[in-house]
Amino acid sequence: MNAPAVNRQTRARVWVLATAGIVAALMQTLVVPLIGHLPDMLDTTAADAAWAVTATLLAGAVATPVTGRLGDLYGKRRMLLVCCVPLIAGSVVCALSAGSLATMVTGRALQGMGMGVVALGISALRDLVPPDRVGPSIALISSSLGVGSALGLPFASVVAEHADWRILFWTAAVLSAVVTLLIHRVIPPTPITAASRSYDLVGALGLGGGLVCLLLGVSKGATWGWGSPAVLVLLAAAPLVLGAWTWWELRTEAPLVDVRVTARPLILTTNAASVIVAFAMYASPLLMPQLLQLPQETGHGLGQSMTAAGLWMAPAGLMMMTISPLGARLSAATSPKITLIGGSCVIALGYGLSPLLIERPWGVLAVACVCNAGVALAYGAMPALIMRGVPVSQTASANSFNTLLRSVGTTIAAAVIGMVLAQETEPYGDGRVPTEAGFTTALLLACGAALVAAAVALTIPLRKAPASHPKQHSEEPA
Known part of the structure; x- marks a missing residue:
């Protein structure tokens, strides 16, 4: 096959996998604008309605390492297609839930079971693209998470305010079906790399x-x-x-997970930095929409509608796709370690500037864009580091485990930031809202976490990356 044909084939494969990542990320943001309305929609309490979010988190965390290992055992393309099934089924179940909490939670759990497509897609790059395109392709697919959130939040906000909320889930079902077809048509079968077929x-x-x-x-x-x-x-x-x-x-x-491999210094320190980066990253989507939507009468709220808040946040997600190619070039010129350190420092810069900028909507956008630029650098570097340190036979399971640890980081962030905001409240109307000091404390906490991530990343030991195609190397020395 001539070079132009190879390039077209490579681009098609990468963009299909990136599209799958975008759709998977979309599932996570679909219900964000609906959170305040879920108790009325499902005729339940706010605590029980929160299971519509928790179910996706738990199912995704459990399913991701499982599907990663199955990808090594039975082929990554096959498991990509398998993961698309619960994405479609879960979306249809949610659309047909008819105000039932149990049905909605079941559908959301099914959607969570399909979240392994991102880690599987990244792992499949070793088998699907030329070695000189692996780094940029990893960065692009990693950035799909931000793009999915960027597109999902304003779309979900508009639908939630002006149309039937079921449209969100029918759209998700159609998109998941399209992705399934694209994977089937464009992604070729991937080799089975596991040394043993036992599960x-x-x-x-x-x-x-x-x-x-x-x-x-x-x-x-x-x-x-x-x-x-x-x-x-x-x-x-x-x-x-x-x-x-x-x-x-x-x-x-x-x-399921080779603990001895994960204990190697390169993998261990990369995974540790990943948890902390994920903690820092998640503060922005947790805090910025709240700031934008709080009434101006509070003195620190910006009084934006749900739709306007989503639109203000959209460019920040698209920033990840803009920056990811730069991160790939930086990793190629130096090392993914340098990119991870740089990304963590950029995240810290964004949060460090936040007390000076968040008094205006454009300031919130600027902080979110800087933070997401750092996230694009860091998230593109993590899989590259992981794949340097594991055998080819464990690529999918190792990347899935890293993705799992990032989920742990975001969960801890949600709990810690929730506690900070709950401790710093003031009366407003018939209830209470977070104070300006609460938001500032949470943002500076995220800044500190990003600096800690950079310090951990400094300790990552690296060997020079192999010059030949990664598929030719079954083991990377510790």
Whole structure:
């Protein structure tokens, strides 16, 4: 095949995988504008309605490492297609929920089960594109998460304000079906790289149980009470279950996650930095829309409508796609480690400037754009670092585990920032709203987290990347 044909084929494959990532990210932001309306829509309490968000989080966290390992065992293209099935089914179930909480939560959980498409898509790049295109392609697919959020938030806001909310889920079902067709038509079968075809069911159950205990305890702590028996039992059980899971993974012949590989300094420090970067990243989408929509009478709110707030935030998501090629070039010229450090510092800069800028909508946009530029750099570097340190046979499972750890970081961020805002409130109307000091504290906390991530990234040990195609190397020395 001649060079122009190869280039066209490569671009088509990368853009299909990036589109799949955009659609997956869209699922996460669909219900954000609906959160305040869910109790009325589903005829339930605010605490129970929150399960429409929590179910997606838990299902995605449990399913992502499972589908990653299955991708190594049975082929990444096959598992990409499998992941699209719950995306379609979950969207249809939500659209047909007819005001039923149980049906909505079931549909949202199904949508969460399809979230492994991003990690699988990144991992498949080793098999699908020339070696000189792997870095830029990783950066582009990583940025799809921001693009999906950027497109999803204003679209969902407009529909929530002016049309039937079911349109959101029917649209998601159609988009998921289109992505399924594109993957089937454009992405070729990928090789099976796992050395063993056995599947670690005990490991999958153990990791799933530990994650449910941890994430459910953290995400529900503020609602149920941090001192409540349920939360205390969950948080106490999490390290016990995950400890037992680690013991099992070290002793089984074909583990779900090779703990010895994840303990290598390169992988361990990259994963640690990923958790902290995810914590810092999530502060922006948590805080900025609230600031934009708070009434101006509070003294620090900007009085924007739901739709206007979504539109103000949209360019920040698109910033990720703009910056990601620059990050890929920086990684190629230096190393992904430098890009991760630089991205973390850019995130810290954005949050550090926030107290000076958030008094106007354009200032909020500027802070969000700077932070997302840093996220684009950091998120593009993480998978590149992971793939440098794992055998080809574990590419999908290692990237899925890294994606899982980022989910842990965002969950912890939601809990911590929620606590900060809950502690700093003032009366407004018949209720209470977060104070300016609460927002400032939360933003500076995110700034500090980004600086810690940069410090952790400084300790990442690196060897020079192999010059030949990664598929020719089954092992990277620790």
